[in-house]
Amino acid sequence: MAVVITGMGCVTPIGTGRPAFSAALRRGESGTRRLSRFDPSGYECQVAAEVVDFRAEDFMPLREVRSLPRVAQLAVAGARLAMEDARLRAWPDPTRVGVLLGTSGGSGSYQFEQGLIFVERGVRRMHPSFPAYAHNGVIASECAIQLDAHGPVFTVSSACTSSTDAIGLACALLEAGTVDFILAGGSDAPLAPLLFASFDRLGAMARRFNDRPEQASRPFAADRDGFVLGEGAGVFVLEKRERARERSAPILAEIAGYGATCDAAHHFTQEESGVDATRAVVEALRQGNLSPDDVDYVNAHGTATAQNDPFETAIFHRVFGERAPRLPVSSTKSMVGHLLGACGAVELAATIVGMHEGFLPPTLNLDEPDPACDLDYVAHRARPAQIDVALSTSFGFGSRNAALVVRKPDDAG
């Protein structure tokens, strides 16, 4: 592929903007705290990864601060930061700019809040813009409205692979010549009682670490007991390599390949055989004409659920064979939590920061690995390393699988 990333914007539980995010990754900071958005005392899990340093008014007009759903606010902030990072004050031709964002929870939290108002106080008390904000497409269209993108603007919703898919599809739009620039990534703000409660009931979230929130997200650890739900956004400016060179833009990474598959088997988990999951990775490598031997680092989906971590480990054994035990694999969900539809974008951002700055983001809290998880997970602390090629995987409800492979640009600047 000839698509490059020239800017990134992240709004995450460990920092907003590339410098803050990067510093937190390097230090191995946990973004998990006791949930403050609402009272969690009735739930088994009482922790979450909230975005705490985000001031919406820094990114959008005051009127939007009050009314726009948080999921869209985070998206707009991510997109604005990405544009700044790409040194773009304005688009050369706004009609050639698209927005393609992924979300899973999407406007669900907003719908829930407004639904409560409807039931308790009647329709007149509901937000008058509800119909325009209640659909998931709002996260992309608000970015378009506020950042003047007049090309194709839409939202992908494919559970936890949403933003990985959005980035992959964005590459296809660029390669097809449909757009010159595209803001691609994802946003999710699921920290409202409805989704939180249902994940809690499902037993999918960590529950034994309420007294030590920063230790709750424990991917690959023997004593892991589920994910930590988080919120955030990750957005990238993507463009063709030639165009980026023409305008002397800083190239952060090249997107080498994207693979997406579905086991078409189960509502929640992947098929144990991993055939389709592996195919997503193989497809991404093939598109980039890369060998598994070329991969220097893997940012895993690594949710810290009982099912995901050994499953994913087995996939990496299949793909990387004898080299698997020596290949660094980490889960940055140990730091930022599980951002649902935004996880792939934020994890790609972590991967690219590591590639750009020469370090492997760590897996926190990996005191004792699960015996079924036998790879080098970069436990506890970041490690200096040269990353030329990296893989980022995402797996989602509906037995979806997605993989992105990124490569350091030839003229890394």
Next chain:
Amino acid sequence: MVPSSAGGAGQGADRVARIVVRALDGHLRRVAATAYAVDAEASRARLRALHEDLGGRRVLLFYWIEDALPLMLGARLAEDLLRSEIAFIRDETIGGRITSGMLERTGRPVRDLRTTPAAARTRDVQDLICDPGWLGIAVDGRGPYRRVGRPFARLAARRDGFAIPLAARVDRAWTVRAGATLRIPRRGTSVTVRFGEPILCRSGADATLLQLVLQQGLDETVAAADRALRGGVARAATASS
């Protein structure tokens, strides 16, 4: 000449293999009388299409050793499914001896791939690389189970042609572990034979990537065949309509 010690063991194993082959051959004939072929016409059409596309090219049909006997069963039910121009590779594993022995009984050509001595192995490999036609090979006869090994990926690349994943699946079988895993179809089984997408194997291709792609291709073909056997989407749709 084969060294006498290896030759002695080899001859012993050959004798055992011959007995087993005779027994299995009779068994498969009986099973064939009650077996049900799933998608047989589609498999035939697929093979014809592959032949039209790749007729003059070097092709390796590769499959798991556990699919070898089901493949024979499939071929029994559809005579032209394993065309006589496909030569099968006989290695010195138990599974290899048994399956190639059975193929030989049906008059199909067999190519040897000896393990020892080294010179014989080198010569056999060289012959396989140069063989201009279609070859069939079980890739995990030596283990590990259901794994495409690096040597096979190298062989495929050096032939500079195509590799086609081949699956033959049955839903009623005994599983026997004799060095490798063999599946012996039972009476009343369904059987389906499936050819995957041809994989271009260029000489000079990266062996790690090719190994992975070959593995993936065969995994997918087997998964698709298993789905077809379970009824698949088409049959479910028919049932509900």
Next chain:
Amino acid sequence: MPADAVDTVVRLIAIELEMPEDRVRSATSLRGELGMDSIAAANVLFAIEEELGVELVLEDVEHLDDVAEIARVVRRARPTTGS
């Protein structure tokens, strides 16, 4: 009710309509002159409630068309109960 109700109303309308406060203050008709539609009006009323901690009877204010009238209703409004 604080004496600066007018200032608050003006400021919140200015934010909603994205125009200078002076322009809002001098307008004689919010609808006719500033183009405030029903969605913008509802947004302003919700913002007023939130900022001043009052509960408005929406039917009393939705038809109002100038700042002084809105401020008058706001001054008479009762404080929000509960949280």
